[in-house]
Amino acid sequence: MxxxxxxxxxxxxxxxxxxxxxxxxxxxxxxxxxxxxxxxxxxxxxxxxxxxxxxxxxxPDQQTLFVEAFVVGTRQIIARVDARISKGEITNLTAFGHEFISFLAENDHYFRMMTHFMLDGRLSGKPLEKLNTAARSVLDLFERVLGHCGAGRHKRALAHTYFAALNGILITFRNYPGRDSAEVRRHMESIAKMMAEAVESYGRLPQDDQEA
Known part of the structure; x- marks a missing residue:
């Protein structure tokens, strides 16, 4: 029984x-x-x-459902990046940045969800807990990729820096007037490459040089 x-x-x-x-x-x-x-x-x-x-x-409400849908997106980008790393297709931050931009360009609703949560700030209780867990998993991904790409110092701070930079690039240029989608993508990837090289360089500097 x-x-x-x-x-x-x-x-x-x-x-x-x-x-x-x-x-x-x-x-x-x-x-x-x-x-x-x-x-x-x-x-x-x-x-x-x-x-x-x-x-x-x-x-129970739309915000709870909204968060659940966003969590699905975070799992997808993490799985996608991990798969590319395992295949040897991501060996530096530039490749990772291009993959991150590609995913959010192809799945614009996830990007809009992310910016909504960043700006709204009205969640509480279990939805907020779940959102924070999902956000931490993405930042953990950035930190893991930094380590994979050779960053030896300040990986958490650099993960936050590169995450903020990529989102700033997407916010600023994804609907850039007067350019087609291919031009916009190339422009965003070019800026992401410059940011990636700066972050990688900083992550490899000796401690004394970083504090200078």
Whole structure:
């Protein structure tokens, strides 16, 4: 009897997780073609093929769902970079920066989510905890890549510096007027390369030179 109860409980939890994943995927599709500031729970429910009332059984509010969708994005970029590192395709910060820019250019809704969270600051409780954990995982990725690329000092500070620089480049130039998307991408990658070389150089300086 105990085994049966445990099995059914496990199946219910698994079914709930699967339905949550369907809803998160639906939210991502909606966010990818509609400004997320205008997205409603009704939009997401329609995309997922469920009633709005059913949607609230899995996510108590839109911010919670929003955070879950953002977490999916952080996992994707981490997996993508790790895969490229394992194949020997990322050996310096320039290659990493280009990969980061490419991912966010291809998945603009994740970039808009990230900047929204950076600027909004109204989350609290479990959604805020989950968001902070996801943000730390991205910064951990930057720190790991710095170590992989030979930085020996101040990796955490340099990770923050390069992360902020890449986001600044995207914010400033991704919708640059008068240039097509290919020109914009080349321009962003060129600036990212300069920043990467500066960060790498600083990370390799002797301690006395850094404090001069």
């Amino acid at each position: 105990t085994t049966a109860v445990t099995t059914f409980a496990h199946l219910r939890k698994k079914e709930r997780r699967e339905r949550q994943q369907i809803i998160i995927a639906a939210a991502e599709r909606v966010y990818s073609h509609k400004p997320f500031e205008t997205v409603s729970m009704r939009d997401i429910a329609k995309e997922a093929g469920i009633a709005v009332s059913s949607l609230y059984r899995y996510f």
